[in-house]
Structure formats: C-alpha cells, structure tokens
Amino acid sequence: MMRTSDPRISDPAEPIADFFDAFAALYDDWARGLHSRVASRLVTLSAPTPGEDCLDVGCGTGLVANAVASLVGPRGTVVGLDVAPGMLRRARDRSRSEGLRNTVFEHERVSHRLRFQDGLFDLVTLGTSLAFLGDPLAVLTEARRVLRDGGRIALSLRRRSLVTPAQEAFFGWLEELTAQHWRAIPRPQGSRSPLGEPQTLRRLLLEAGFGEPVTTMLATGSQMPSASAWIDHMTWSGPWPWALLTTLGPTERGRLEAALGREMERMGDEAFHYTDAFTFAVAPTA
Template identity: 30%
Template sequence: MTTGQNTVGDVFSAGAEEFHRWSERLWDPIGEATADAAVPADGESVLDACCGAGASALPAARAVGPAGRVDAVDLADGLLAIGERRAREEHLRNISFHHHDVTSWPAPGAGYDVVQCALGVFFFPDMDRDSAALTRKVRPGGRFVVTVWEKGSLAGWQSAFRGAVLTERDLPRPPQMEQLARIDTADTLAAWLGDLGGSEPRVVRRRFDAPLTPESAWVLATGSGTRRMLDGLSPAAVERVRTEFTARLTADAVDDLDVRVLTGTARFSG
C-alpha cells in the first residue's frame, strides 16, 4: 500500500511517537468503542486489522481472556513496537503483533470470531476489494466491525492544516478521502456492510471531547496520515507550514478536534 513515495507503514512509522502521544485522548477511546461494538467474548479469536499501537487490539485481548487470541496486524513497524510494549506492560500474553499486509494475512481454521478495523479500511488501495478480503477471514456467523470518521469530523483541524500546506505546495485530494466519503454516514456505512455480504448491519455513533492546542494539533498532524503532506518539503518550509497552521487555528478559534466516529457491525455467513 502506498501513499505518494512512502508506504502507509512508512508514514505512520515515521510519526509513531507523535501518534502515540494522542493515544490516551484519541486513539484509545476510539479503539475501546470499536472493541465494545465487536463484543469479543471469553475464549474468542480476534483479528485486529490496521492495529496501529493497539488501541482496539488491547481491549479485545482483555475481553477474550487467556483462552482467547488476538492477532494484531499492521504495516507500521514503529506503531507495532509501541503496541508490543503496551501489551507487555499489561502482561497480556494472548495477543501477537505482526508486520504484514492484513488483506493477505492467513486466517486460522474456520476463521476468526471477530475481524475488526478501526480507522483503517479507507486507507486500502481498493476499499471494497480489500475489505471483502477481510470479511472472508470471519468464521461463519462471526462479526465484522469497522470504525470510520463521521462526515464533518475533524473539519476545523483538517482545513487549517491543509490550507497551511497549500501555501507551500499543491495537494491532490487524497484517495482515502474519496473512499471515506462513501461510508461516512450511518446509512451509507450500513449499506456498504450489506453490499459486502453482511447481515444485520448496525451502526453506532460516538462523539469524544478532544481539546486542542496549537502544539497538540501539530503533534497530531505529524503523527497521523496527514504527515505525508509534508513529504519532500525543506525544514524551513515545514516550519512555515507550522506557523501558518497555528495562525489559522487561532483565527478560526479551533480549540477542539471535533471527534465523531461511526462503528458499523455486521455478521457474515462465511
């Protein structure tokens, strides 16, 4: 999977520590919400796709207990290392982190009880094809769970950052934004899960408070997928982007990230 000159894994690995600085306030609450919707039970097996630093994989491992199993898969070595560290700190021995393209990850036996993916499917080169590959890893009757940004979420922060970068370079609309736009409402996400072959699609909306300062806003910009917008810019140009970004956040009074997500769940017959 590639974005510009760098793979998705490269982009997120490069900003891994910045990414993790937002774990407690952003990624972990979203991951908890994803695992809550998946309802992993004691002894079940879970595949956590695009696992990052373990935001949804770790709560799933707690839920399935010692008799259960979680395979957490991602392309970002830097984030996987953080996830492994966090699992060790919690003494979780039922979770394994793997550097692998999750779409070709081999499912065990009849498949996983749960396949979950938080904020990842729209990064796939082909969201429909690659998500369908994930659903084939679900055992008959198992659950497929996807969390995505709701339409309009993060708008102030994103607009300020994109506008700041545009003062230094042209930016095409990222393909993942085109894909996300197809599933960023409750109705379109439910319909998409149905089109993939899922039954009983259900979508839950969650909102989280995430206060924002210019410093934390920059940490997020350099610790998430938006980091790729800075690829190839000189250090001086990056500093000009940061100054312009701060000015735009201040002018528009953007002091909260406006985090809204949708978590869709469906059952698959295998």
C-alpha cells in the first residue's frame, strides 16, 4: 500500500497508474523486449488449453492476456483488469489487431477483493503485478476463491535479491535523494521486495489456499555504457525511480551523473552492471 497520510496523494493507486501510462508506449520493447520475454515464459508455464476461462490481474498491454486468449480459443474467455488506461488501450488494440473475440479488458483498481463469483475461472495469471496491489495475500486468497477446483494460478515477480552491487549502490542513493527531495515521492508501505523470493512466494501461496507451487526463474542483465544511459534505464525500473528521476532538472541530473560516474569507477568491472531477475510460480488449487 502507498502512503495515504500525505494529502497530495489522493488515491494510492494514482502514482502507479501514472507511471504505467507514461511507460505504455515503451513497455513491450523496453530492455530489448524483456517484458515480452517474461510474459511469454509465464504463458508457457501456465499452459492454457482450449475452452478455459482465465482472469489476468494487472494485464498491462495484454502481453499475457492476448497470448492466453489465442491458446484458449473461441470457446475460452479472458478477462483482463488494469488500473492504467494507457496500458489497457494497448491491450484492447492488440486484441483487435489479432482478431481475438474472446477478451474483455476492464479498467479496475484491484486492492484486496475480486468482484467475481466463486469458481468462475480455470486460470488466474498475475504477470509482475502482485507487488503493486494493495494487499497481495488477500488478492491471492481471492484468486483461489474465483478459481474452480482443478484450476491454477500462475505468477511472475521481480526477484530483487539478485541485483548487482551497482544496482544496490544506485538504489541506496535514490533513498537519500528521496529523503532530501522537495516532493513527497510515493512509495509502497513496507518493502515488497521479498515477494519475488521463491520461499516467500511459496509461503504466501500455501497460506492463500493453493497447493505446492512449481517455481522457476529467468535472469538477464547487461552493462550500461555511461551514467546517462544507466539513469535512463533505471528511470523505468518502477514508479518510485520514475517519480523521482523525472523531476530532476538539467543541473541536478548533471550532478547525479557525475557522482554516479565517480562511484561506478570505484567498482571496477562491476561498474554499470545490472541484472533483471524474475521468479515464476504455478500452483494448483489445493
């Protein structure tokens, strides 16, 4: 959950929706198509079959939902929910251009309840969306409720523990910048980082009423050529870095680049190295 005590933030989901709306045009191709690769792995692991009914929570541009829709075929259905209108627009456009008639995309902020009746779906997917939701455990419990017996949940989440020393140093820095900043930067209350750790995710899924999950991971990474390229990349790593880094004027940005360059120089071969790692889990209804 985001801080709500700050009167300037009227709805805790607003900064998240703003971030994803700004990201929508770049999202599918960002970082050499990272999101498309992660979504495609999730779809493969979730193994949709013809005639199944699916719910995709935090569907974004529809990378998962539309791929699932083509696998479940005309006898199956897919409902996609998202809080960011710009992401939803792309999901609908993709569906139309692929000639899919079995998808419905709805604007909805999911916090802890799902508005569907019990046992309506065969598959619930959450493609890197769980960490953004108000109460992740409550949403998983709801996902179990709306699934039929014999159904399954499939999720992907960023695995934060695999970040490099360069990323750790950079995000430590962002913490300091945030503390000094003139603007109250919206942040989740309590860290969501552990959610992508396989043991944490397993515990939550069992607690929510699912059976033993199968987990796997995908890790990729690269090295940035400069401080400027690094900051441009990290700007899109989440709502918090985006909200902070896009407020920097040219002078502040120049100072940050210079300081970052000096810090990275001290790291030798580790300089400007980053990883993007994801955990996937598929769990049956218990």
